[in-house]
Amino acid sequence: MDRFDAMQAFARVVEAGSFTKAAETLHMSKTSVTQLVQQLEARLRVRLLNRTTRQVKVTADGAAYYERVLRVLADVDDAETSLSGASALPRGRLRVDVPSPLARMILVPALPAFHARYPEIQLDMGVSDRMVDVIGDNVDCVVRGGELTDPSLAARKVGDLQLGVYAAPDYLARAGTPAHPQELEDTHHRIVGFLWARTGKAFPYAMHKGGESLKVQGRHLFAFDDGNAYLAAGLAGLGVLWLPDYMAREHVLRGELRPLFGDWHLDPMPLYVAFPPNRHVSAKLRVFIEWVAELMAQHAPVTGPHAGKTPAPR
Structure with a gap:
């Protein structure tokens, strides 16, 4: 048994919570990972993991050993990168x-x-x-x-x-240019929805002007969970967008998007x-x-x- 390989395998099983996932990330077979952990337990004469058909949980001894294994693996990495020239050239x-x-x-x-x-x-x-x-x-x-x-x-x-509100000229020609963010709640206006990964839902954007604050939800016919698709939908005139400046800048310069509500502020x-x-x-x-x-x-x-x-x- 290569103890270093066994410690790496054990650490990955603890972090992944699964022999299968650990094997995938180590580019090894599940059988090899299982054998390495079993050999490590036999050498230490301690059960490191409790296994069931549904999950793998670390034991109290395993948790203590895991913390020490992390330090050993870190020391090995530091030793390799501290060699002449290595610290200046990470690899x-x-x-x-x-x-x-x-x-x-x-x-x-x-x-x-x-x-x-x-x-x-x-x-x-x-x-x-x-x-x-x-x-x-x-x-x-x-x-x-x-x-x-x-x-x-x-x-x-x-x-x-930094965030701003934008729309394509084609969209504004059809729906009109809103003068106030609240107009985006009107039935004739549409936003492009962004589905956030945490919830799978769009959520309202907070906007501020002087002492006035409001949240704009808007109505959408199209929603996306990918930023590039979201931007493409806005460029195609499918609705109003909330965008970071870096995503909008070039499209504004080329006349493909127009900023809206320039006197309103959105939290970065x-x-x-x-x-x-x-x-x-x-x-x-x-x-x-x-x-x-x-x-x-x-x-x-x-x-x-x-x-x-x-x-x-x-």
Whole structure:
């Protein structure tokens, strides 16, 4: 038995809550993972996991051992990256998940520079607006907008997305240009709905002007759970959009979208990089977080206080 492999397998089973999921993320067979954990238990003469047909739960001894295993794995990673030149050149596979518009408009175009700076990092980027199980899906981090709702995650605030209200000229020619946000509740106006991953529902947007505040729900015929599809629907004239400035800017310059209610204010949407708090933050993850923070400082700098660990996002 390779004890290092066995410890890695055990840690992944604890984090994933499943031998099957652990095997998938380790690119091993379920039988191999099971055997490694069994051999580890035999060597330690302690039951680390309680197994049933429906779930795997860590025992009290297993939980204590897991915390020590994490430190051992972290020390090994630190030892490798501390070798001559390694600390300046992080390497290895990094699995991240990011919102689709942010990937298309900001992150992916900047990847050549990231690769030039960190050529030894293999970046596997999931692109979606769905909820991701950071631990179960074995993702090193997620980039998400919105207030965090999962207190089990650690997070760094990397940006504040300034929001505005927009519509395509074709839509405004048909429905008229609303002078007040409340007009979006009228029967002749339509918004494009965005289905948030946490609830699967659209929700009203809070808007402020002087001492006046209101929430606009609007009516929609079309709703989407993907940011790129949401934007495409607005460009096609299907309704009014609420967009971060970085998504709207080029379309406004090209005359494809027109801003509405310029004298009204919307609270900015915080942008976070979230990751498991009990997992070692490797050199490759640290430089990725710093890179995202650098990019967002150009496109959507933080305007409010930083958040270290807060209650997660879409």
